[in-house]
Amino acid sequence: MEAICADGTKKWAVQTVAGSTRHDPARAFTDGRPVSVGVTGCEGQRNAPTILNSLYNLALFWDGHAKALEDQASLPIINPCEMGQPNVDTAVAEIAKFPEYQQAFPKVFGRPPNGTDLVRAIASYFLASLTSSQHKEQGIRELERQRALSRTDRPQRDTPRAFGRSRCSQSRRAIVRLCQPLQIRSDISSHSNQEGCMSDKKTAIITGASQGIGAGLVEGFLKEAYNVVATSLEVSHKLTASPSLVLVDGDIGKQETAVKAVEAAIQRFRKHRCAGGEHRNLLDQTFHRLYYRGLPRPGLDQSVRIPLCHPAQCEADAETEIGERREHLGSAS
Amino acid sequence: MSISAALADRPIAGENSSVSMITKGGLNAAIQNLAVEYREDGIRFNAVAPGPVDTPMHKDAAKDSTQPVIKMATVKDVVDAVLYLSQAGHVSGEILHVDGALPARRW
Numbered sequence: 001m002e003a004i005c006a007d008g009t010k011k012w013a014v015q016t017v018a019g020s021t022r023h024d025p026a027r028a029f030t031d032g033r034p035v036s037v038g039v040t041g042c043e044g045q046r047n048a049p050t051i052l053n054s055l056y057n058l059a060l061f062w063d064g065h066a067k068a069l070e071d072q073a074s075l076p077i078i079n080p081c082e083m084g085q086p087n088v089d090t091a092v093a094e095i096a097k098f099p100e101y102q103q104a105f106p107k108v109f110g111r112p113p114n115g116t117d118l119v120r121a122i123a124s125y126f127l128a129s130l131t132s133s134q135h136k137e138q139g140i141r142e143l144e145r146q147r148a149l150s151r152t153d154r155p156q157r158d159t160p161r162a163f164g165r166s167r168c169s170q171s172r173r174a175i176v177r178l179c180q181p182l183q184i185r186s187d188i189s190s191h192s193n194q195e196g197c198m199s200d201k202k203t204a205i206i207t208g209a210s211q212g213i214g215a216g217l218v219e220g221f222l223k224e225a226y227n228v229v230a231t232s233l234e235v236s237h238k239l240t241a242s243p244s245l246v247l248v249d250g251d252i253g254k255q256e257t258a259v260k261a262v263e264a265a266i267q268r269f270r271k272h273r274c275a276g277g278e279h280r281n282l283l284d285q286t287f288h289r290l291y292y293r294g295l296p297r298p299g300l301d302q303s304v305r306i307p308l309c310h311p312a313q314c315e316a317d318a319e320t321e322i323g324e325r326r327e328h329l330g331s332a333s
Numbered sequence: 334m335s336i337s338a339a340l341a342d343r344p345i346a347g348e349n350s351s352v353s354m355i356t357k358g359g360l361n362a363a364i365q366n367l368a369v370e371y372r373e374d375g376i377r378f379n380a381v382a383p384g385p386v387d388t389p390m391h392k393d394a395a396k397d398s399t400q401p402v403i404k405m406a407t408v409k410d411v412v413d414a415v416l417y418l419s420q421a422g423h424v425s426g427e428i429l430h431v432d433g434a435l436p437a438r439r440w
Contacts, residue, residue: 204419211386213336216408220416 023051043083051126073122074115088115201244203227203269205261207252210238218245227269231261334415337361337382339432357382361428368426377425379418383411387419406431 023029029031029050031037036044051072076082077091085091095101096113109117204221208214209230215238218230222244230239231248242248246264340350341357361380368378387405414431418424 212390213383213386213408213411216412217415220409220412221419224416 023048036082038081038084042084044081045104070119070123072126074119088118091115092118157169201225201269203229203265205229205231205265207261208232210235215239225264229261229268231257231267334378334418335360335364335380336415337364337380337428339382339435340383341382342428343384343430343432343435345435349387364428370424372425373440377418377422379425379427380429381411381414382428383414383416383433384430384435386411404433406433416425 029052031048032229034047036046036048038044074088076087077088083091085094092113092115095118104116105111105113108121108281111117119258150317204217204226206214206217206221208227209218210232213231214232218228218239221228225244227244227246228248229248231250231252232238233251234249236247236249239245239247248257248264248266250260250262252258337360338350338354338357340348341354341361344350361382363417364378364380371378379426383406385405387407410431414429418427
Protein backbone atom coordinates (compact mmCIF):
# COMPACT_ATOMS: atom_id res chain seq x y z
CA MET A 1 0.00 0.00 0.00
CA GLU A 2 2.73 2.39 0.92
CA ALA A 3 4.56 1.73 -2.31
CA ILE A 4 1.60 2.60 -4.46
CA CYS A 5 0.13 5.43 -2.48
CA ALA A 6 3.34 7.20 -1.70
CA ASP A 7 4.88 6.93 -5.10
CA GLY A 8 3.55 4.35 -7.49
CA THR A 9 0.00 5.62 -7.70
CA LYS A 10 1.15 9.10 -8.45
CA LYS A 11 3.25 8.01 -11.37
CA TRP A 12 0.63 5.59 -12.49
CA ALA A 13 -2.37 7.88 -12.32
CA VAL A 14 -0.76 10.97 -13.65
CA GLN A 15 1.51 9.67 -16.32
CA THR A 16 1.26 6.06 -17.28
CA VAL A 17 -2.41 5.26 -17.02
CA ALA A 18 -3.63 8.68 -18.01
CA GLY A 19 -1.73 8.24 -21.25
CA SER A 20 -0.99 11.94 -21.20
CA THR A 21 0.20 14.69 -18.93
CA ARG A 22 -3.29 15.96 -18.38
CA HIS A 23 -2.74 16.36 -14.67
CA ASP A 24 0.95 17.17 -14.63
CA PRO A 25 2.25 18.04 -11.15
CA ALA A 26 4.60 20.54 -12.75
CA ARG A 27 1.57 22.41 -14.07
CA ALA A 28 -0.44 22.36 -10.87
CA PHE A 29 -1.95 19.05 -11.92
CA THR A 30 -3.37 20.41 -15.17
CA ASP A 31 -2.01 20.14 -18.70
CA GLY A 32 -1.64 23.88 -19.24
CA ARG A 33 -3.58 23.78 -22.50
CA PRO A 34 -6.65 25.78 -23.56
CA VAL A 35 -8.34 22.47 -24.27
CA SER A 36 -7.04 19.02 -23.49
CA VAL A 37 -5.71 16.68 -26.16
CA GLY A 38 -6.48 12.99 -26.06
CA VAL A 39 -4.30 10.05 -26.95
CA THR A 40 -5.42 10.11 -30.57
CA GLY A 41 -4.78 13.83 -30.95
CA CYS A 42 -8.45 14.58 -30.52
CA GLU A 43 -9.09 17.95 -28.87
CA GLY A 44 -11.59 18.02 -26.06
CA GLN A 45 -14.11 20.73 -25.28
CA ARG A 46 -12.59 21.98 -22.05
CA ASN A 47 -9.28 22.28 -20.33
CA ALA A 48 -8.21 19.83 -17.68
CA PRO A 49 -9.20 20.98 -14.19
CA THR A 50 -6.67 20.48 -11.47
CA ILE A 51 -7.12 17.47 -9.28
CA LEU A 52 -5.75 19.37 -6.30
CA ASN A 53 -8.17 19.50 -3.39
CA SER A 54 -10.58 17.15 -5.15
CA LEU A 55 -11.72 15.85 -1.82
CA TYR A 56 -13.55 19.10 -1.19
CA ASN A 57 -15.68 18.76 -4.30
CA LEU A 58 -19.31 17.79 -4.11
CA ALA A 59 -19.36 17.15 -7.85
CA LEU A 60 -16.55 16.67 -10.31
CA PHE A 61 -15.48 17.78 -13.77
CA TRP A 62 -16.16 21.34 -14.87
CA ASP A 63 -19.86 20.75 -15.27
CA GLY A 64 -20.17 18.69 -12.14
CA HIS A 65 -21.61 15.67 -13.92
CA ALA A 66 -19.63 13.18 -11.86
CA LYS A 67 -20.66 12.76 -8.26
CA ALA A 68 -17.91 10.48 -7.06
CA LEU A 69 -14.16 10.44 -7.31
CA GLU A 70 -14.37 6.96 -8.82
CA ASP A 71 -16.20 8.50 -11.76
CA GLN A 72 -13.59 11.18 -12.16
CA ALA A 73 -11.02 8.42 -12.17
CA SER A 74 -12.78 6.04 -14.53
CA LEU A 75 -14.65 8.13 -17.09
CA PRO A 76 -11.57 9.61 -18.80
CA ILE A 77 -10.25 6.08 -19.34
CA ILE A 78 -13.12 5.21 -21.67
CA ASN A 79 -13.67 8.65 -23.14
CA PRO A 80 -12.68 8.34 -26.83
CA CYS A 81 -11.31 11.88 -26.77
CA GLU A 82 -9.23 11.34 -23.68
CA MET A 83 -7.59 7.97 -23.08
CA GLY A 84 -9.71 6.19 -25.67
CA GLN A 85 -9.88 2.77 -24.09
CA PRO A 86 -12.89 0.65 -25.10
CA ASN A 87 -13.47 -0.22 -21.47
CA VAL A 88 -11.74 -0.25 -18.11
CA ASP A 89 -10.81 -3.90 -18.47
CA THR A 90 -8.69 -3.09 -21.48
CA ALA A 91 -6.83 -0.49 -19.47
CA VAL A 92 -6.35 -3.03 -16.70
CA ALA A 93 -4.86 -5.47 -19.18
CA GLU A 94 -2.34 -2.85 -20.25
CA ILE A 95 -1.44 -2.04 -16.69
CA ALA A 96 -1.03 -5.68 -15.84
CA LYS A 97 1.87 -5.86 -18.29
CA PHE A 98 4.01 -3.74 -15.97
CA PRO A 99 5.93 -5.91 -13.48
CA GLU A 100 5.76 -3.26 -10.77
CA TYR A 101 1.98 -3.28 -10.89
CA GLN A 102 1.84 -7.06 -10.99
CA GLN A 103 3.58 -6.89 -7.63
CA ALA A 104 1.97 -3.77 -6.24
CA PHE A 105 -1.68 -4.73 -6.71
CA PRO A 106 -1.48 -7.94 -4.66
CA LYS A 107 0.51 -6.09 -2.04
CA VAL A 108 -2.04 -3.29 -1.70
CA PHE A 109 -5.34 -4.91 -2.60
CA GLY A 110 -4.64 -8.57 -2.10
CA ARG A 111 -5.46 -9.49 -5.68
CA PRO A 112 -4.19 -9.00 -9.22
CA PRO A 113 -4.85 -5.80 -11.17
CA ASN A 114 -8.55 -5.22 -11.76
CA GLY A 115 -10.83 -2.37 -12.69
CA THR A 116 -12.32 -1.77 -9.26
CA ASP A 117 -9.00 -1.45 -7.54
CA LEU A 118 -7.56 0.58 -10.39
CA VAL A 119 -10.27 3.21 -10.03
CA ARG A 120 -10.08 3.11 -6.26
CA ALA A 121 -6.34 3.69 -6.30
CA ILE A 122 -6.61 6.66 -8.64
CA ALA A 123 -9.43 8.14 -6.60
CA SER A 124 -7.39 7.73 -3.45
CA TYR A 125 -4.55 9.55 -5.15
CA PHE A 126 -6.92 12.44 -5.88
CA LEU A 127 -7.81 12.50 -2.24
CA ALA A 128 -4.21 12.78 -1.22
CA SER A 129 -3.57 15.67 -3.62
CA LEU A 130 -3.79 18.83 -1.57
CA THR A 131 -2.19 22.16 -2.17
CA SER A 132 -0.46 22.46 1.16
CA SER A 133 -0.40 21.29 4.71
CA GLN A 134 -1.91 24.64 5.55
CA HIS A 135 -5.10 23.46 3.94
CA LYS A 136 -5.12 20.45 6.18
CA GLU A 137 -5.02 22.73 9.20
CA GLN A 138 -7.62 24.98 7.67
CA GLY A 139 -9.73 21.93 7.00
CA ILE A 140 -9.38 20.76 10.57
CA ARG A 141 -10.55 24.10 11.90
CA GLU A 142 -13.46 24.06 9.48
CA LEU A 143 -14.34 20.54 10.54
CA GLU A 144 -14.30 21.49 14.18
CA ARG A 145 -16.45 24.50 13.47
CA GLN A 146 -18.97 22.32 11.68
CA ARG A 147 -18.99 19.91 14.60
CA ALA A 148 -19.84 22.74 16.95
CA LEU A 149 -22.58 23.97 14.64
CA SER A 150 -24.01 20.51 14.22
CA ARG A 151 -24.58 20.35 17.93
CA THR A 152 -26.55 23.59 17.88
CA ASP A 153 -28.47 25.08 15.01
CA ARG A 154 -26.43 24.37 11.97
CA PRO A 155 -27.15 26.23 8.76
CA GLN A 156 -27.35 24.13 5.64
CA ARG A 157 -24.49 25.50 3.54
CA ASP A 158 -22.63 27.99 5.54
CA THR A 159 -18.95 27.38 5.17
CA PRO A 160 -16.71 29.83 3.35
CA ARG A 161 -15.58 29.21 -0.19
CA ALA A 162 -12.03 28.42 0.47
CA PHE A 163 -9.84 26.36 -1.73
CA GLY A 164 -8.66 26.98 -5.22
CA ARG A 165 -10.50 28.42 -8.15
CA SER A 166 -14.24 28.66 -7.84
CA ARG A 167 -16.34 26.52 -10.15
CA CYS A 168 -19.68 24.84 -10.22
CA SER A 169 -18.39 21.63 -8.73
CA GLN A 170 -16.54 23.31 -5.90
CA SER A 171 -17.48 22.22 -2.44
CA ARG A 172 -16.31 23.52 0.86
CA ARG A 173 -16.53 20.39 2.92
CA ALA A 174 -13.48 19.09 4.62
CA ILE A 175 -12.69 15.64 5.85
CA VAL A 176 -9.18 16.08 6.89
CA ARG A 177 -8.46 12.47 7.62
CA LEU A 178 -8.80 11.66 3.98
CA CYS A 179 -5.63 13.61 3.34
CA GLN A 180 -3.67 10.72 4.66
CA PRO A 181 -2.21 8.98 1.62
CA LEU A 182 -1.83 5.57 3.18
CA GLN A 183 -5.53 5.09 3.73
CA ILE A 184 -7.73 3.77 0.97
CA ARG A 185 -11.33 4.77 1.11
CA SER A 186 -14.01 2.13 0.98
CA ASP A 187 -16.89 4.48 0.30
CA ILE A 188 -15.60 7.27 -1.80
CA SER A 189 -18.90 8.32 -3.25
CA SER A 190 -20.15 9.38 0.14
CA HIS A 191 -17.23 11.67 0.83
CA SER A 192 -19.12 14.78 -0.04
CA ASN A 193 -22.10 14.14 2.13
CA GLN A 194 -21.21 14.88 5.65
CA GLU A 195 -24.42 16.82 6.15
CA GLY A 196 -26.74 13.88 6.36
CA CYS A 197 -24.34 11.45 7.93
CA MET A 198 -23.44 13.71 10.79
CA SER A 199 -27.01 14.34 11.82
CA ASP A 200 -29.72 12.14 13.21
CA LYS A 201 -31.93 12.68 10.20
CA LYS A 202 -34.19 9.95 8.97
CA THR A 203 -34.04 8.94 5.34
CA ALA A 204 -36.97 8.67 2.94
CA ILE A 205 -36.84 6.95 -0.45
CA ILE A 206 -39.44 8.47 -2.76
CA THR A 207 -40.39 6.93 -6.08
CA GLY A 208 -42.08 8.75 -8.93
CA ALA A 209 -40.38 11.84 -7.62
CA SER A 210 -40.07 13.96 -10.72
CA GLN A 211 -43.53 15.50 -10.65
CA GLY A 212 -46.91 15.62 -8.98
CA ILE A 213 -47.32 13.96 -5.61
CA GLY A 214 -43.82 12.48 -5.73
CA ALA A 215 -42.19 15.87 -6.24
CA GLY A 216 -44.35 17.29 -3.48
CA LEU A 217 -43.25 14.53 -1.15
CA VAL A 218 -39.61 15.27 -1.87
CA GLU A 219 -40.15 18.90 -0.96
CA GLY A 220 -42.21 18.00 2.09
CA PHE A 221 -39.72 15.52 3.50
CA LEU A 222 -36.81 17.89 2.93
CA LYS A 223 -38.67 20.61 4.80
CA GLU A 224 -39.14 18.14 7.63
CA ALA A 225 -35.35 17.71 7.71
CA TYR A 226 -35.29 14.21 6.26
CA ASN A 227 -32.60 12.92 3.98
CA VAL A 228 -34.22 11.96 0.71
CA VAL A 229 -33.38 9.55 -2.08
CA ALA A 230 -35.60 10.49 -5.02
CA THR A 231 -36.05 8.22 -8.00
CA SER A 232 -37.92 8.27 -11.28
CA LEU A 233 -37.09 7.80 -14.93
CA GLU A 234 -35.45 11.21 -15.34
CA VAL A 235 -35.48 12.70 -11.90
CA SER A 236 -32.05 14.25 -12.38
CA HIS A 237 -33.52 16.42 -15.12
CA LYS A 238 -36.29 17.68 -12.92
CA LEU A 239 -34.72 18.10 -9.48
CA THR A 240 -31.39 19.33 -8.22
CA ALA A 241 -29.32 17.19 -5.90
CA SER A 242 -28.15 18.57 -2.59
CA PRO A 243 -26.39 17.24 0.50
CA SER A 244 -29.75 15.98 1.75
CA LEU A 245 -31.13 14.87 -1.61
CA VAL A 246 -29.81 12.05 -3.78
CA LEU A 247 -31.27 11.53 -7.25
CA VAL A 248 -31.47 8.09 -8.84
CA ASP A 249 -32.62 7.85 -12.44
CA GLY A 250 -34.33 4.62 -13.38
CA ASP A 251 -37.49 2.62 -13.84
CA ILE A 252 -38.70 1.57 -10.41
CA GLY A 253 -40.38 -1.39 -12.10
CA LYS A 254 -36.91 -2.83 -12.48
CA GLN A 255 -35.28 -4.36 -9.47
CA GLU A 256 -31.94 -2.75 -10.26
CA THR A 257 -33.43 0.70 -9.76
CA ALA A 258 -34.77 -0.25 -6.35
CA VAL A 259 -31.37 -1.64 -5.44
CA LYS A 260 -29.68 1.56 -6.59
CA ALA A 261 -32.03 3.67 -4.50
CA VAL A 262 -31.45 1.64 -1.37
CA GLU A 263 -27.70 1.55 -1.93
CA ALA A 264 -27.69 5.30 -2.42
CA ALA A 265 -29.51 5.73 0.87
CA ILE A 266 -27.03 3.51 2.66
CA GLN A 267 -24.01 5.08 1.04
CA ARG A 268 -24.98 8.66 1.62
CA PHE A 269 -27.00 8.61 4.78
CA ARG A 270 -26.15 5.56 6.81
CA LYS A 271 -25.13 6.37 10.32
CA HIS A 272 -21.90 5.02 11.63
CA ARG A 273 -22.51 2.33 14.21
CA CYS A 274 -19.04 1.17 14.94
CA ALA A 275 -17.41 3.51 17.42
CA GLY A 276 -19.13 3.76 20.74
CA GLY A 277 -18.86 5.27 24.16
CA GLU A 278 -17.65 8.76 24.73
CA HIS A 279 -15.88 8.94 21.37
CA ARG A 280 -19.15 9.17 19.51
CA ASN A 281 -19.59 12.65 20.86
CA LEU A 282 -16.13 13.72 19.84
CA LEU A 283 -15.79 12.25 16.39
CA ASP A 284 -17.46 12.61 13.09
CA GLN A 285 -19.56 9.48 12.83
CA THR A 286 -18.83 9.21 9.15
CA PHE A 287 -15.14 9.28 9.71
CA HIS A 288 -14.48 5.59 10.06
CA ARG A 289 -16.67 4.48 7.25
CA LEU A 290 -14.96 6.68 4.70
CA TYR A 291 -11.88 4.59 4.54
CA TYR A 292 -10.45 1.42 5.80
CA ARG A 293 -7.01 0.23 6.60
CA GLY A 294 -5.11 -2.83 5.66
CA LEU A 295 -7.05 -4.16 2.70
CA PRO A 296 -8.48 -6.70 2.30
CA ARG A 297 -10.37 -7.81 5.38
CA PRO A 298 -11.55 -11.38 4.95
CA GLY A 299 -15.16 -12.01 5.79
CA LEU A 300 -16.32 -8.48 5.22
CA ASP A 301 -18.57 -7.88 2.28
CA GLN A 302 -17.39 -4.66 0.77
CA SER A 303 -20.32 -4.47 -1.59
CA VAL A 304 -22.76 -3.62 1.15
CA ARG A 305 -20.52 -0.77 2.22
CA ILE A 306 -20.79 -1.33 5.89
CA PRO A 307 -18.34 0.27 8.26
CA LEU A 308 -15.28 -1.83 7.74
CA CYS A 309 -13.34 -1.23 10.90
CA HIS A 310 -13.38 -3.53 13.85
CA PRO A 311 -14.78 -1.83 16.97
CA ALA A 312 -11.43 -2.14 18.70
CA GLN A 313 -9.77 -0.53 15.70
CA CYS A 314 -12.33 2.25 15.80
CA GLU A 315 -11.49 2.98 19.40
CA ALA A 316 -7.81 3.08 18.54
CA ASP A 317 -8.51 5.33 15.58
CA ALA A 318 -10.57 7.58 17.77
CA GLU A 319 -7.74 8.09 20.19
CA THR A 320 -5.34 8.79 17.36
CA GLU A 321 -7.69 11.19 15.68
CA ILE A 322 -8.38 13.19 18.81
CA GLY A 323 -4.68 13.50 19.50
CA GLU A 324 -3.91 14.59 15.97
CA ARG A 325 -6.64 17.17 15.93
CA ARG A 326 -5.49 18.68 19.17
CA GLU A 327 -1.95 18.75 17.91
CA HIS A 328 -2.93 20.41 14.63
CA LEU A 329 -5.25 22.86 16.28
CA GLY A 330 -2.57 23.74 18.78
CA SER A 331 0.04 24.37 16.13
CA ALA A 332 -2.40 26.33 13.98
CA SER A 333 -3.38 28.65 16.79
CA MET B 334 -45.83 3.97 2.74
CA SER B 335 -47.74 3.71 -0.45
CA ILE B 336 -49.89 6.07 -2.45
CA SER B 337 -53.12 4.25 -3.18
CA ALA B 338 -56.38 5.72 -4.47
CA ALA B 339 -59.66 6.55 -2.83
CA LEU B 340 -61.46 5.02 -5.78
CA ALA B 341 -60.25 1.57 -4.74
CA ASP B 342 -62.91 1.34 -2.05
CA ARG B 343 -64.95 4.47 -2.65
CA PRO B 344 -66.04 4.42 -6.29
CA ILE B 345 -67.57 7.51 -7.84
CA ALA B 346 -70.24 7.57 -10.51
CA GLY B 347 -68.74 8.58 -13.81
CA GLU B 348 -65.24 7.46 -12.91
CA ASN B 349 -64.87 4.12 -14.65
CA SER B 350 -61.84 2.79 -12.82
CA SER B 351 -62.71 -0.82 -12.15
CA VAL B 352 -59.66 -2.18 -13.92
CA SER B 353 -57.08 0.29 -12.66
CA MET B 354 -58.39 -0.07 -9.14
CA ILE B 355 -57.57 -3.76 -9.16
CA THR B 356 -53.98 -2.85 -8.41
CA LYS B 357 -54.81 -0.16 -5.89
CA GLY B 358 -57.22 -2.45 -4.07
CA GLY B 359 -54.59 -5.15 -4.04
CA LEU B 360 -52.09 -2.65 -2.73
CA ASN B 361 -54.41 -1.78 0.14
CA ALA B 362 -54.78 -5.46 0.99
CA ALA B 363 -51.04 -5.95 0.89
CA ILE B 364 -50.46 -2.95 3.15
CA GLN B 365 -52.86 -4.25 5.76
CA ASN B 366 -51.45 -7.76 5.69
CA LEU B 367 -47.83 -6.64 5.71
CA ALA B 368 -48.56 -4.46 8.71
CA VAL B 369 -49.61 -7.56 10.62
CA GLU B 370 -46.81 -9.75 9.30
CA TYR B 371 -44.08 -7.30 10.29
CA ARG B 372 -45.64 -5.94 13.45
CA GLU B 373 -43.19 -7.83 15.64
CA ASP B 374 -40.28 -6.26 13.78
CA GLY B 375 -41.56 -2.76 14.40
CA ILE B 376 -42.03 -2.07 10.70
CA ARG B 377 -45.11 -0.05 9.85
CA PHE B 378 -47.05 -0.16 6.60
CA ASN B 379 -49.57 2.51 5.66
CA ALA B 380 -51.11 3.98 2.56
CA VAL B 381 -52.53 7.32 1.63
CA ALA B 382 -55.55 7.09 -0.65
CA PRO B 383 -56.20 10.41 -2.34
CA GLY B 384 -59.14 11.36 -4.48
CA PRO B 385 -58.51 13.65 -7.43
CA VAL B 386 -55.34 15.67 -6.87
CA ASP B 387 -54.34 18.82 -8.68
CA THR B 388 -51.31 17.44 -10.48
CA PRO B 389 -50.13 17.42 -14.11
CA MET B 390 -52.12 14.19 -14.53
CA HIS B 391 -55.32 16.19 -14.02
CA LYS B 392 -54.21 19.40 -15.66
CA ASP B 393 -57.10 19.30 -18.11
CA ALA B 394 -59.75 18.47 -15.55
CA ALA B 395 -62.29 21.17 -14.79
CA LYS B 396 -61.77 22.65 -11.37
CA ASP B 397 -65.07 24.54 -11.47
CA SER B 398 -68.28 23.41 -13.02
CA THR B 399 -72.01 23.86 -12.76
CA GLN B 400 -72.16 20.13 -12.22
CA PRO B 401 -71.55 18.74 -8.75
CA VAL B 402 -68.04 19.86 -8.05
CA ILE B 403 -65.36 17.48 -6.90
CA LYS B 404 -62.90 19.73 -5.16
CA MET B 405 -59.46 18.54 -5.97
CA ALA B 406 -56.95 17.96 -3.25
CA THR B 407 -53.66 19.75 -3.54
CA VAL B 408 -50.32 17.98 -3.50
CA LYS B 409 -49.74 19.51 -0.08
CA ASP B 410 -52.88 17.80 1.23
CA VAL B 411 -51.39 14.44 0.27
CA VAL B 412 -47.94 15.32 1.56
CA ASP B 413 -49.41 16.33 4.91
CA ALA B 414 -51.08 12.94 5.21
CA VAL B 415 -47.88 11.10 4.32
CA LEU B 416 -45.86 13.11 6.81
CA TYR B 417 -48.43 12.42 9.49
CA LEU B 418 -48.25 8.68 8.89
CA SER B 419 -44.47 8.76 8.75
CA GLN B 420 -44.38 10.21 12.24
CA ALA B 421 -47.34 8.38 13.78
CA GLY B 422 -45.46 5.64 15.57
CA HIS B 423 -48.43 3.52 16.54
CA VAL B 424 -50.39 3.73 13.30
CA SER B 425 -49.93 0.78 10.97
CA GLY B 426 -52.06 -1.03 8.44
CA GLU B 427 -54.04 2.12 7.83
CA ILE B 428 -55.50 3.36 4.54
CA LEU B 429 -55.79 7.08 5.08
CA HIS B 430 -58.23 8.66 2.66
CA VAL B 431 -57.50 12.18 1.48
CA ASP B 432 -60.58 12.80 -0.59
CA GLY B 433 -62.50 15.53 1.17
CA ALA B 434 -65.20 13.08 2.29
CA LEU B 435 -66.05 12.41 -1.31
CA PRO B 436 -68.47 9.52 -0.67
CA ALA B 437 -70.49 11.66 1.69
CA ARG B 438 -71.74 13.53 -1.36
CA ARG B 439 -73.28 10.37 -2.72
CA TRP B 440 -72.98 11.20 -6.39
